[in-house]
Amino acid sequence: MSKIMDDAVDSGGIEVIIQNEEDKTAPRCPHGPALLFEKTGNGEEKGRRFYACSACRDRKDCNFFQWADEKISEARMLAREEQNRSKMPLFSHQEYSSRFREFVSLPLEQRRFCVDCQLLILPEERATHAKHKALSEDTTVQRLKRPSLLLCPLDNKKSNAQYLFADRSCHFLLDMLLGLGFQKILCVGTPRLHEVIKLRNMKGKSPKMKSLLLDIDYRYCQFYGQDEFCRYNMFNHHFFDDEEAVTFFQGFLREEEGAKVVMITDPPFGGLVKPLANSFSQMAITWKNQNKVSNAGQMPMIWIFPYFFESRILECFPSFSMLDYQVDYDNHPLYKHGKTGRKQSPVRLFTNLSPKDIILPEDEGYRFCSVCERYVSAGNKHCPKCDTCPSKDGREWRHCDECGRCVKPSWRHCSSCGHCALPDHPCGQSQTGCFNCGSQKHKLRTCPKKHNKRMIVPGGRGAPGLLKHIAGKSTTKNKRRRTVT
Numbered sequence: 504m505s506k507i508m509d510d511a512v513d514s515g516g517i518e519v520i521i522q523n524e525e526d527k528t529a530p531r532c533p534h535g536p537a538l539l540f541e542k543t544g545n546g547e548e549k550g551r552r553f554y555a556c557s558a559c560r561d562r563k564d565c566n567f568f569q570w571a572d573e574k575i576s577e578a579r580m581l582a583r584e585e586q587n588r589s590k591m592p593l594f595s596h597q598e599y600s601s602r603f604r605e606f607v608s609l610p611l612e613q614r615r616f617c618v619d620c621q622l623l624i625l626p627e628e629r630a631t632h633a634k635h636k637a638l639s640e641d642t643t644v645q646r647l648k649r650p651s652l653l654l655c656p657l658d659n660k661k662s663n664a665q666y667l668f669a670d671r672s673c674h675f676l677l678d679m680l681l682g683l684g685f686q687k688i689l690c691v692g693t694p695r696l697h698e699v700i701k702l703r704n705m706k707g708k709s710p711k712m713k714s715l716l717l718d719i720d721y722r723y724c725q726f727y728g729q730d731e732f733c734r735y736n737m738f739n740h741h742f743f744d745d746e747e748a749v750t751f752f753q754g755f756l757r758e759e760e761g762a763k764v765v766m767i768t769d770p771p772f773g774g775l776v777k778p779l780a781n782s783f784s785q786m787a788i789t790w791k792n793q794n795k796v797s798n799a800g801q802m803p804m805i806w807i808f809p810y811f812f813e814s815r816i817l818e819c820f821p822s823f824s825m826l827d828y829q830v831d832y833d834n835h836p837l838y839k840h841g842k843t844g845r846k847q848s849p850v851r852l853f854t855n856l857s858p859k860d861i862i863l864p865e866d867e868g869y870r871f872c873s874v875c876e877r878y879v880s881a882g883n884k885h886c887p888k889c890d891t892c893p894s895k896d897g898r899e900w901r902h903c904d905e906c907g908r909c910v911k912p913s914w915r916h917c918s919s920c921g922h923c924a925l926p927d928h929p930c931g932q933s934q935t936g937c938f939n940c941g942s943q944k945h946k947l948r949t950c951p952k953k954h955n956k957r958m959i960v961p962g963g964r965g966a967p968g969l970l971k972h973i974a975g976k977s978t979t980k981n982k983r984r985r986t987v988t
Contacts, residue, residue, distance in 0.1 A: 516542060516543040516550065517540055517541070517542055517543075518540065518541045518543065519538055519539065519540050519541075519775060519777065519778060520538075520539040520540065520541055520552065521777065521778065521781050522539055529554060530554050530567075530569055530575075530583075531583075531587060532556050532565055532567035532583075532587065533565065533586070533587050533590035533591070534556055534557055534558040534559065534565060534719070534736055534739075534741075535557065535558075535736045535739050535741030535743065536557070536739050536741055537554035537555055537556060537557060537567055537569070537739075538554065538555060538556075538557045538738070538739060538775075538778060539552055539553075539554055539571060540552065540553055540554070540555055541553075551570065551571075551572075552570070552571035552572070553568060553569060553570045553571055554567070554568070554569045554570075554571060555567060555568055555569075557736060557738040557739040557741075557778065558719065558736055558738055558739075560773060592721040592724065593622075594724075596724045596729050596732075596734070596744060597729065599724040599725050600724070600728050600729065602623065602625065602725070603623065603725055603726065605625060606623045606625065607644060607647065609625075609626070611642065611643065612639070613626055614639060614642040615629060615632070615637045615638070615639050615642065616637060616638040616639075616641070616642050616653065617632045617635050617636070617637050618635065618636040618637060618638060618655070619632070619635035619636055620632060620635060621654055621655060621722050622725070623642075623725050624637070638653075641653070647726065648698070648701065648702060648705075649698055649702070650694070650698065650722075650723060650725070650726040651667050651694050651695045651698050654720075654722055654723075666769075666832040667694070667695040667832060667833050668693065668695045668696055668769070668830065668831070668832060668833070669831040669832060669833050670699065670833075671831060672830050672831050672832075673695060673696050673699040674699070675828070675864060676696065676767065676805075677696075677699065677700065677703065677709075677712065678709075679861060679862065680712075680765055681709065681710055681712070682862070683765075683856065683860060683861075684763055685712070685763045685764070685765045685803070686710075686711075686712055686713060686762040686763060687712070687713045687714070687715075687755065687758070687762050687763065687764040687765070688700060688712055688713070688714040688715075688764075688765060688767060689714075689715055689717070689755065689756070689764060689765070689766040689767070689786075690714050690715065690716045690717065690718075690767055691717045691718075691735070691737055691766060691767065691768035691769075691770075691783075691786075692717070692718055692719075692737055692768055692769050692770055692771075693716070693718075693767055693768065693769045693807075694716055694718055694720070694723060695833075696714075696767060696769075697714045697715075697716040697727075697731075697732075700712050700714040701714070713755070713762070714731070715730075715731065715732070715733065715751070715752070715755040716731060716732045716733070717732075717733050717734075717735035717737070717752070718732070718734065718735060719734065719735060719736050719737070720734075721734050721743075729744075729747065729748070729751060730751055733748040733751060733752055734748070735748070737768065737770060737779060737782050737783075738774065738775060738778050738779060738782065739778065739782070740781070740782035740785045740786075752789070753789060753793055756786075756789055756790045756793045756794070757793045757794060758793075758794050763803070764790065764802070764803070765803040765804070765805065765856075766783070766786060766802060766803065766804045766805070767804075767805045767807070768783065768804070768805070768806050768807065769807040769808075769830075770806075770807075770808065772808065772809055776812060776815045776816060776819065777815075777819060780816070780819035780820065783804060783806070783820075784819075786802065787801065787802040787804070790802040801822060801855050803854075803855065803856055804820075804823075804854060804855055805852050805853070805854045805856070806820075806823070806852075806853040806854070807830055807850060807851070807852060807853075808850065808851065808853060809849045809850055809851070810825060810849050810850075810851045810895045810896065811849065811895075813825050813851075813853070813895070816853050817853075820853075820855065822855045823853045823854060823855050824853070824854065824855075824858050824877075825851050825852070825853050825895075826851060826852040826853075826854065826858060826861060826863070826877070826878070827851070827863065827869065827877075827878065827879045827880040827883055827892075827894075827897070828851065828852050828861075828863050828869070828878075829847060829848040829849075829850065829851070829880070829897060830848060830850040830851065830852070831848055831850075832848075832850075847896060847897035847898070849896065858876070858877035858878075859876040859877055861877075861878065862878060863878035868880060868881035869881070872885055872892050874890070875891060875892050877892075879892045879894075880894065880897045882894060882897050882898050882899045883897070883899070883900075884899050884900075886900075886902050886909050888902050889902065889908060889909050893908070893909035894909075896911070898911065898912055899912060900912060903916050903923050905921075905923075906922055906923050910923040913925060913926075917930055
């Protein structure tokens with residue numbers, strides 16, 4: 504799905520502009536500072552710029568839109584501020600924490616969780632939720648320690664879909680990180696991992712690890728204190744509680760008494776790669792500043808994403824490498840482990856940790872390749888001609904002498920096209936070229952005429968909805984012009 508959307512982005516000519524950290528001029532929607540985009544046409548040097556929501560791809564979820572050169576009236580600005588306030592959570596993080604303490608002090612028969620509102624409700628609030636679906640028998644203290652099982656996962660694929668790690672993947676990640684000497688885990692968009700860390704600490708069967716969860720889902724404010732959870736938008740590096748949350752974040756990154764920090768992130772698969780990378784780079788800068796690390800030092804990171812984003816992630820972080828480990832999710836219809844899910848999950852680990860130091864579970868079929876000096880999946884056979892274990896999807900790839908590289912087993916060499924492709928590919932048909940300069944030799948994202956700070960929207964967030972939105976804006980503007988004429 505993401506690749507199809509990426510083609511739509513290229514043909515539509517939408518690019519995202521990464522601004523300087525010091526630039527505070529971006530307007531805000533309920534999801535924090537908007538991102539700056541540019542709409543370009545075929546052969547145009549520069550298109551008109553506009554701001555749109557950083558977090559939502561579908562305009563129905565957040566319809567924020569503003570031309571960059573547009574002057575906003577005071578009345579419209581006030582209306583926007585009121586709209587942003589109306590989308591804020593019912594309570595502050597401090598108030599949610601206070602409510603939680605009151606809630607757990609209640610007898611079990613008086614505890615209620617409103618499924619419709621996704622809220623822990625106190626006795627005096629029951630009348631307000633009388634017509635809603637509520638849980639009572641499942642609100643034990645033990646159940647409250649697993650909020651990811653109590654809360655309904657957000658499932659809008661165009662904005663905030665939540666796919667939660669299977670416990671198998673959580674325990675592998677934590678055992679692996681403990682073996683590498685990490686004691687502090689920065690969980691960015693990984694609520695299930697944060698939850699499992701806390702559970703393991705309580706059981707006391709493994710060394711303790713500290714964790715801080717950064718996530719845009721404010722519902723976790725109900726279960727975690729301000730020192731355990733910060734509401735955060737990873738697409739624009741925005742902390743919703745501003746200075747207070749930033750202070751907790753900075754303090755967590757300090758490696759006091761030798762406590763090593765590693766960041767693990769699991770962004771939505773339809774997300775913009777380069778804005779995400781920009782946010783993670785800002786985190787790495789904060790880590791360096793807090794620990795007085797030289798520019799050569801790198802904050803340890805693990806970015807969990809589908810394997811077909813490899814080239815884009817490596818473009819942003821050249822020091823990263825992709826591991827063969829397949830990450831599974833409990834609530835994803837395909838990316839599960841076992842007979843109920845897909846045979847091979849496409850989700851991988853991208854990391855700046857040394858691959859040879861990361862031991863993958865041999866009981867799941869992973870083996871060590873002494874030539875590549877890393878663990879690979881069972882089907883990833885070393886190719887002596889390529890001098891690497893080439894498979895990306897877990898299947899055994901085959902070498903094509905004509906192409907001079909290994910390809911997927913379902914591909915066949917096409918003499919007309921001069922390269923390997925699926926047998927039913929559209930042979931001989933020209934592909935869409937560059938939307939920026941008109942060349943048929945490259946796509947927009949590799950155009951040499953782009954400005955250095957201009958970046959393509961990869962992965963699809965914002966593209967199709969924005970194209971329709973811009974078209975609507977342009978049509979309205981043209982109608983006004985005709986009316987005036």
